[in-house]
Amino acid sequence: MLFRRLYTSLTNSNRNPFLLYQNLTTPFPNFHSNPFVLPTPTILKSRVFLSKRFVSSSFPAMAEGKRPTHVHIPHPESADKAELYRALEAAVGSPFSSDALAPEPHPLIIVVSGPSGVGKDAVINRLREVRENIHFVVTATTRGKREGEVDGKDYFFVSKDEFLGMIERHELLEYALVYGDYKGIPKEQIREHMAKGLDIVLRVDIQGAATLRRILRNSAVFVFLVAESEDALVKRLIDRKTESKESLLVRIATAREEVRHMKEFDYVVVNREGELENSVKLVESIIDAEKAKVRQRTVKI
Ligand SMILES: Nc1ncnc2c1ncn2[C@@H]1O[C@H](COP(=O)(O)OP(=O)(O)OP(=O)(O)O)[C@@H](O)[C@H]1O
Numbered sequence: 001m002l003f004r005r006l007y008t009s010l011t012n013s014n015r016n017p018f019l020l021y022q023n024l025t026t027p028f029p030n031f032h033s034n035p036f037v038l039p040t041p042t043i044l045k046s047r048v049f050l051s052k053r054f055v056s057s058s059f060p061a062m063a064e065g066k067r068p069t070h071v072h073i074p075h076p077e078s079a080d081k082a083e084l085y086r087a088l089e090a091a092v093g094s095p096f097s098s099d100a101l102a103p104e105p106h107p108l109i110i111v112v113s114g115p116s117g118v119g120k121d122a123v124i125n126r127l128r129e130v131r132e133n134i135h136f137v138v139t140a141t142t143r144g145k146r147e148g149e150v151d152g153k154d155y156f157f158v159s160k161d162e163f164l165g166m167i168e169r170h171e172l173l174e175y176a177l178v179y180g181d182y183k184g185i186p187k188e189q190i191r192e193h194m195a196k197g198l199d200i201v202l203r204v205d206i207q208g209a210a211t212l213r214r215i216l217r218n219s220a221v222f223v224f225l226v227a228e229s230e231d232a233l234v235k236r237l238i239d240r241k242t243e244s245k246e247s248l249l250v251r252i253a254t255a256r257e258e259v260r261h262m263k264e265f266d267y268v269v270v271n272r273e274g275e276l277e278n279s280v281k282l283v284e285s286i287i288d289a290e291k292a293k294v295r296q297r298t299v300k301i
Pocket of ligand 1: 116117118120121123240271272274275
């Protein structure tokens with residue numbers, strides 16, 4: 001088994017059949033930065049015995065008997081760890097690198113959307129508490145500041161002229177006129193935090209998600225949050241006690257239509273009654289799974 005691995009490494013890493021021999025006859029300067037180093041004389045005295053079959057298939061020149069290649073690899077069970085490590089390095093022909101084998105995952109943009117009252121704010125607020133390295137984008141708005149709201153935390157409150165200037169300068173990733181007020185996502189905020197390696201979470205309504213999908217396509221992750229049933233969603237909206245009867249009717253009717261857009265998203269998270277923690281965990285798992293993808297999403301804004 002050990003030999004099979006060794007042979008594979010040799011065939012992959014050392015195409016030159018003489019390199020192994022050369023490495024054995026020259027000093028190993030990098031070894032001294034390694035905790036498992038052995039003094040050079042030990043390695044120079046070591047020899048590996050490569051099987052005839054392996055040598056003839058991998059190193060035809062050696063098979064012809066032009067260069068003997070012998071490094072002694074001590075028995076793994078009884079060997080000194082450092083000696084074994086160094087002998088293996090010598091046998092494969094190059095020092096073992098401590099560089100990361102997998103590339104760093106890219107920062108992500110996660111778009112969280114779903115019908116009104118499903119729990120977008122609740123999930124995002126909890127995610128904020130439990131997960132680091134995430135930036136929650138603060139939207140720019142022309143709406144007046146409400147009591148208790150903090151500029152730069154809840155929204156960036158800007159005048160209509162300032163907002164129109166931002167549109168002209170292409171500073172917004174997406175914007176919309178909502179009930180007479182502009183709302184938009186500043187690009188610079190996303191760029192700045194992604195450059196620091198942070199993931200970005202955007203909370204948008206279904207229409208906003210559709211616009212972002214057109215702009216970002218598959219470079220962002222789109223998560224659709226949904227209640228377990230219409231019945232549960234309506235009860236949640238009633239319990240929130242923030243809506244007038246007209247507003248309740250509009251939100252419920254809109255939610256019916258919005259659920260049809262689920263298929264345009266990458267993931268669906270069912271935010272069940274009393275199970276907010278599970279929903280947050282699932283969103284975290286989605287982020288983790290995205291980070292583990294071999295083909296990472298790459299965002300250009
Ligand atoms: N899993 C859950 N179980 C019980 N209640 C929940 C759950 N998730 C959210 N809620 C509650 O449901 C109500 C609606 O949630 P929230 O305000 O977060 O929804 P939203 O999707 O952000 O709504 P909107 O789009 O109208 O702003 C809140 O009172 C919230 O505390």
